[in-house]
Amino acid sequence: MTLKIPVVRDILAANERLAEDNRRIFRQAGLFVINLMSGPGAGKTSLLERTIDALRQEIRMGVIEGDIQSSYDAERIGQKGVQVVQLNTGGSCHLDGNMIKSSLDALDLGNLDLLMVENVGNLVCPAEFNLGEDMKAMILSVAEGDDKPLKYPLMFQESRVLLINKIDLLPYVECDVGKMRERALQLNADLEIFEVSCRTGEGLDSWADWLRQRVSDRKAELDGAKT
Amino acid sequence: MHEMSIAQSILDIIFQESQNHKVSRVLSVSLKLGELSAVQSESLRFCFELLSKGTLAEGAKLDIERVQVTCQCQECGSKFTVQELVFTCPSCNSPKIDMLSGRELSVESFEGE
Numbered sequence: 001m002t003l004k005i006p007v008v009r010d011i012l013a014a015n016e017r018l019a020e021d022n023r024r025i026f027r028q029a030g031l032f033v034i035n036l037m038s039g040p041g042a043g044k045t046s047l048l049e050r051t052i053d054a055l056r057q058e059i060r061m062g063v064i065e066g067d068i069q070s071s072y073d074a075e076r077i078g079q080k081g082v083q084v085v086q087l088n089t090g091g092s093c094h095l096d097g098n099m100i101k102s103s104l105d106a107l108d109l110g111n112l113d114l115l116m117v118e119n120v121g122n123l124v125c126p127a128e129f130n131l132g133e134d135m136k137a138m139i140l141s142v143a144e145g146d147d148k149p150l151k152y153p154l155m156f157q158e159s160r161v162l163l164i165n166k167i168d169l170l171p172y173v174e175c176d177v178g179k180m181r182e183r184a185l186q187l188n189a190d191l192e193i194f195e196v197s198c199r200t201g202e203g204l205d206s207w208a209d210w211l212r213q214r215v216s217d218r219k220a221e222l223d224g225a226k227t
Numbered sequence: 228m229h230e231m232s233i234a235q236s237i238l239d240i241i242f243q244e245s246q247n248h249k250v251s252r253v254l255s256v257s258l259k260l261g262e263l264s265a266v267q268s269e270s271l272r273f274c275f276e277l278l279s280k281g282t283l284a285e286g287a288k289l290d291i292e293r294v295q296v297t298c299q300c301q302e303c304g305s306k307f308t309v310q311e312l313v314f315t316c317p318s319c320n321s322p323k324i325d326m327l328s329g330r331e332l333s334v335e336s337f338e339g340e
Contacts, residue, residue: 003250011334185322
């Protein structure tokens with residue numbers, strides 16, 4: 001006899017539960033956590049290096065590096081003298097809550113203020129999987145073109161911050177930053193947008209200031225909860 | 228591209244529910260996929276077929292319902308379907324809107340024996 005069985009279950013619920021576990025751990029440690037996403041080569045690792053240089057005197061930072069293969073990025077970040085752990089997804093196109101959870105043992109969370117997770121280079125899949133982060137930030141480089149918001153809407157919808165990178169290349173590429181901004185804001189009016197160049201350093205001060213504020217807000221929350 | 232992990236999660240749900248309902252063979256699975264979810268139907272079918280081989284869901288048909296992206300304006304309250312990915316209210320132009328549907332990724336039901 002054929003049975004029809006109603007289920008109505010969220011396919012990603014298992015990941016959501018793990019992400020919530022991670023979120024609780026991060027909150028307890030008073031950490032601010034960002035999930036950094038972009039297509040391959042947009043400048044995630046370069047942005048991390050620049051961010052570490054800008055904030056290392058005042059903020060204790062750690063990095064989780066997600067890549068399909070290799071430990072190249074973790075070695076780059078490790079040279080900066082911050083805590084870093086490399087995650088290899090072994091073919092998977094995104095990080096998920098479980099991978100993050102399994103990497104936390106390798107980090108001394110009590111000695112961190114800011115944890116930055118570099119997701120696998122991919123403009124599609126990472127947007128669908130929460131990791132327990134406070135916010136998602138995405139990088140789009142001008143070399144990728146101003147049409148990307150139209151093609152990868154979910155990532156723009158999910159992100160709190162958009163960093164438009166490689167603005168030093170603007171004279172050489174067909175990219176209308178005004179259009180890029182407009183298209184991104186049509187998808188998500190709350191996006192905070194920074195135009196930067198990780199090569200020249202242009203625009204990175206505003207990004208660092210913004211991030212510094214988020215970290216100090218988190219500390220204030222934690223102190224408020226203690227008193 | 229992450230259809231493989233989505234297909235595995237679907238199977239996990241199906242295996243669990245089959246056990247609960249004493250189903251030994253799954254014939255079809257009904258899914259809801261929002262238009263904004265980054266999942267491609269054809270790729271999901273392919274991954275599901277691959278992963279379900281040798282399990283009680285082998286050969287099961289996937290019935291996929293795609294759900295349009297709809298929103299409600301926080302300012303004027305009007306409800307609308309999002310056209311061409313413009314997330315502003317067509318009535319009053321406000322960008323302050325809540326998404327009502329379009330992100331679905333769920334197993335709705337399945338048929339088995």
